[in-house]
Amino acid sequence: xxxxxxxxxxxxxxxxxxxxxxxxxxxxxxxxxxxxxxxxxxxxxxxxxxxxxxxxxxxxxxxxxxxxxxxxxxxxxxxxxxxxxxxxxxxxxxxxxxxxxxxxxxxxxxx
Amino acid sequence: xxxxxxxxxxxxxxxxxxxxxxxxxxxxxxxxxxxxxxxxxxxxxxxxxxxxxxxxxxxxxxxxxxxxxxxxxxxxxxxxxxxxxxxxxxxxxxxxxxxxxxxxxxxxxxxxxxxx
Numbered sequence: 001x002x003x004x005x006x007x008x009x010x011x012x013x014x015x016x017x018x019x020x021x022x023x024x025x026x027x028x029x030x031x032x033x034x035x036x037x038x039x040x041x042x043x044x045x046x047x048x049x050x051x052x053x054x055x056x057x058x059x060x061x062x063x064x065x066x067x068x069x070x071x072x073x074x075x076x077x078x079x080x081x082x083x084x085x086x087x088x089x090x091x092x093x094x095x096x097x098x099x100x101x102x103x104x105x106x107x108x109x110x111x
Numbered sequence: 112x113x114x115x116x117x118x119x120x121x122x123x124x125x126x127x128x129x130x131x132x133x134x135x136x137x138x139x140x141x142x143x144x145x146x147x148x149x150x151x152x153x154x155x156x157x158x159x160x161x162x163x164x165x166x167x168x169x170x171x172x173x174x175x176x177x178x179x180x181x182x183x184x185x186x187x188x189x190x191x192x193x194x195x196x197x198x199x200x201x202x203x204x205x206x207x208x209x210x211x212x213x214x215x216x217x218x219x220x221x222x223x224x225x226x227x
Binding site for chain 1: 115142144146151152153154156159161167202204208214215216217218219220221
């Protein structure tokens with residue numbers, strides 16, 4: 001079973017708008033990661049947030065982590081058509097080296 | 112340097128045949144993972160190799176699936192007597208294990224397996 005689940009399953013926005021995706025997980029974690037997957041490609045790591053961090057930024061990406069609610073959000077600001085992809089969160093339970101992935105959010109950004 | 116390389120990129124086979132999927136990890140990465148991704152699904156963990164330790168095979172769905180990693184580098188995932196439900200994209204990832212829990216994975220483009 002998936003440790004993390006992304007919400008929504010699909011998101012369609014216009015270029016320039018912000019996109020917010022959420023991830024909920026079940027057990028305590030060491031860190032949470034977000035990955036991006038373009039159609040027909042492998043996953044690319046975007047950002048890692050540790051369990052003792054609450055917010056992290058990288059370019060147009062902003063990730064928050066609320067360990068009390070076991071949830072994280074990924075915000076992409078000023079979206080571009082090139083941001084069209086599927087976005088996955090990955091978590092590893094304490095002591096585990098095996099990240100588990102959710103089903104992902106499919107983001108479509110219309111030019 | 113080169114990223115994670117997987118071959119073949121596409122494989123079409125007949126039900127009942129055996130297939131071998133290959134993964135060349137990033138040089139120096141000690142950890143190697145295999146995942147399976149079915150249409151519209153997340154990544155299903157299959158197997159994990161770390162250095163010379165015994166692999167974690169807990170995700171392999173049946174005894175028709177096996178994997179090996181030779182010389183701590185190249186890995187081969189073998190599926191025997193393929194079934195139609197084995198059709199999926201098989202993704203390989205490698206990583207450097209930093210401190211506990213911090214293991215950013217680098218993925219290959221995957222092998223798309225179609226079992227007819």
